[in-house]
Amino acid sequence: MYYYDPAVRATKDLLPGIRTRTFWGEQMLLGVVDLDANAILPAHSHPHEQITFVLEGELHVDIAGEKRTLRAGELMVIPGGVEHSLVVGSHPARVLDVFSPTREDLKY
Numbered sequence: 001m002y003y004y005d006p007a008v009r010a011t012k013d014l015l016p017g018i019r020t021r022t023f024w025g026e027q028m029l030l031g032v033v034d035l036d037a038n039a040i041l042p043a044h045s046h047p048h049e050q051i052t053f054v055l056e057g058e059l060h061v062d063i064a065g066e067k068r069t070l071r072a073g074e075l076m077v078i079p080g081g082v083e084h085s086l087v088v089g090s091h092p093a094r095v096l097d098v099f100s101p102t103r104e105d106l107k108y
Helices: none
Strands: 012-015 018-024 029-035 040-044 049-056 058-063 066-071 075-078 084-088 093-100
Touching: 012 040, 058 075, 058 093, 066 075
Parallel strands: none
Antiparallel strands: 012 018, 018 029, 029 093, 040 084, 049 075, 049 093, 058 066, 058 084
16 A cells, blocks of 8 residues: 555554554654653663654653754654653644654554
8 A cells, every 4th residue: 555644544552642653664664643741751762763853842852861852843863772752842742753674563
């Protein structure tokens, strides 16, 4: 299948207040992620490279001890194996996450 409508894709709960809709090919996975206001993604790492593009809202991010606030239109690039975490601002947020290689744990 070549075409998808994210609006009708079922969501997968990742953590309280964090839901994703994922789409994947052979070498990469894209997630449309909705984050509730003040949601927390605890520090973690994975072997996959990750690019996160902020579509809406504000994220307070810590990548390997470097802290920054990202807003709509900004992005982050996280190499595989690097610890990162985030806290959502006072309003809901939406991001696009891209992982390479494909994350098997996010396929559903």
